[in-house]
Amino acid sequence: EADIYQTPRYLVIGTGKKITLECSQTMGHDKMYWYQQDPGMELHLIHYSYGVNSTEKGDLSSESTVSRIRTEHFPLTLESARPSHTSQYLCASSENHYGYTFGSGTRLTVV
Amino acid sequence: GQQVMQIPQYQHVQEGEDFTTYCNSSTTLSNIQWYKQRPGGHPVFLIQLVKSGEVKKQKRLTFQFGEAKKNSSLHITATQTTDVGTYFCAVFASGGSYIPTFGRGTSLIVHP
Numbered sequence: 001e002a003d004i005y006q007t008p009r010y011l012v013i014g015t016g017k018k019i020t021l022e023c024s025q026t027m028g029h030d031k032m033y034w035y036q037q038d039p040g041m042e043l044h045l046i047h048y049s050y051g052v053n054s055t056e057k058g059d060l061s062s063e064s065t066v067s068r069i070r071t072e073h074f075p076l077t078l079e080s081a082r083p084s085h086t087s088q089y090l091c092a093s094s095e096n097h098y099g100y101t102f103g104s105g106t107r108l109t110v111v
Numbered sequence: 112g113q114q115v116m117q118i119p120q121y122q123h124v125q126e127g128e129d130f131t132t133y134c135n136s137s138t139t140l141s142n143i144q145w146y147k148q149r150p151g152g153h154p155v156f157l158i159q160l161v162k163s164g165e166v167k168k169q170k171r172l173t174f175q176f177g178e179a180k181k182n183s184s185l186h187i188t189a190t191q192t193t194d195v196g197t198y199f200c201a202v203f204a205s206g207g208s209y210i211p212t213f214g215r216g217t218s219l220i221v222h223p
């Protein structure tokens with residue numbers, strides 16, 4: 001019954017590769033977010049968007065970019081993957097900031 | 112910047128025992144949200160607290176917002192194995208910030 005979808009679920013990729021993590025939501029939410037979470041740790045904001053053609057950087061935005069061409073779609077691109085990018089990436093959306101709905105996440109391993 | 116501390120980091124309990132996690136902020140908050148993340152899963156929104164001294168209940172879970180709006184607690188009565196997971200608070204600083212700061216979470220382990 002997930003209303004926010006992330007693909008791929010798992011990804012192993014070599015250093016230096018360019019990758020795009022996909023996130024789509026069917027709830028019509030204007031606000032979308034990307035978080036990075038290492039095991040047992042808190043969530044760190046990477047990027048966020050308050051609507052189409054609106055994107056902002058969070059605390060950990062270096063070496064990644066996002067786009068928001070359609071309300072439902074908010075992909076995250078790593079231009080050149082590094083082992084330090086190994087982590088879980090969570091996409092979320094919200095309506096009026098009342099509670100975030102998270103996707104199932106992408107577990108990325110860079111070798 | 113906004114600092115938030117959650118304690119304890121881990122809590123082991125026997126099934127049936129109570130559990131409490133605390134979320135403390137260095138600054139006054141406008142509101143606070145609580146999330147639960149099962150092992151291997153993603154955070155799921157539980158509740159939002161807005162008013163000073165507010166108390167909300169969801170079955171065996173009781174959420175409280177401090178009078179000074181700088182701290183909050185989540186209490187689970189008579190834990191069950193289904194309560195296993197990490198409980199995160201997400202705080203919103205007063206003054207109109209719409210980007211929350213997440214705590215490190217408290218991992219609850221329930222022994223049957």
